[in-house]
Amino acid sequence: MPDELTVGDVTAVTLFQAAMNIPGRVLPDDPERRAAAERGEHLFAQIGCTDCHRPALILENPVFSEPNPFNPPGNLRPEDVRRPITFDLTRDGPGPRLERTPDGRAIVRAYTDLKRHVICDERDPLFCNERVIQDRVPTNQFLTRKLWDVGSTAPYGHRGDLTTITEAILHHAGEARPQRERFQALAQEDQAAIVEFLKTLQVLPPGAPPEVTESQLRELVRRRRAAGREWNQ
Structure with missing residues (x-):
């Protein structure tokens, strides 16, 4: 029986999740x-x-790669492909995105350690x-x-x-x-x-600034719906 998902399918889902806008x-x-x-x-x-819900962590390299060198054994590895798919988590994809530091790292305000x-x-x-x-x-x-x-x-x-x-x-x-x-x-x-x-x-709508007021959020959602782009938190 063939696999339900191909390697390409899993890669596509992985990239979709990694490229989603942050809260x-x-x-x-x-x-x-x-x-x-x-x-x-x-x-x-x-x-x-x-102490545990740390407001910010620093990501030394803001570039996401799939396959990733940290993928555990049994998963697709960088050496298994000709060229990994990469993108910058601070510059590519819909906002809000991770903040970029002056020295090229990324700030992850996830409130976790x-x-x-x-x-x-x-x-x-x-x-x-x-x-x-x-x-x-x-x-x-x-x-x-x-x-x-x-x-x-x-x-x-x-x-x-x-x-x-x-x-x-x-x-x-x-x-x-x-x-x-x-x-x-x-x-x-x-x-x-x-x-x-x-x-x-x-969670904010794709393309939103990283900080909005309640009224600004309502207006963003109204505009998305008017454009036929439904969004629910």
Whole structure:
């Protein structure tokens, strides 16, 4: 029976995903909510959330290549093709794109450290929900979730069983318990400010600037629909 997807098909899907525009920021129109989001961003760092949800990582080489030299064994490798397909993640494809540094590197504002952590314990085992060992990784370890689209991607949790950002924060345990407890110790308006900040991190329409207001986003979506280009977050 022939393969359902050819090597070319898989390559096309890979390139499509790699070339997608990155998320950005949607700032509240309301001045009070915008001020709360700004305060929430500072509080997010102050209570230690950025220890793992790092606001930015540096990509030394902004050029994406397929096949990639980091492809694991058993996958297509650069030596398997005459010439890899490459493009610059900071210059090619629809915006918003990764920011380019003066020395030619790229800034990835993904709010992750791309490391595995244990964020569950006996007192709160909610995130200890994996049952199958994969690639010898302990079942209680998970990569730090990227938050750069968290305002668009409810529900939350590994199983999608948490409906709000606050619920997701309050189920952080294990290595993340200190940050959770600092969040719980905040005044209610400060907790709400952190959530307001996180809600600004959203998926944007292709071609949008990296930062827009709520009214600007509505206008961008209206124009796309008027041009027959539907878009949903």
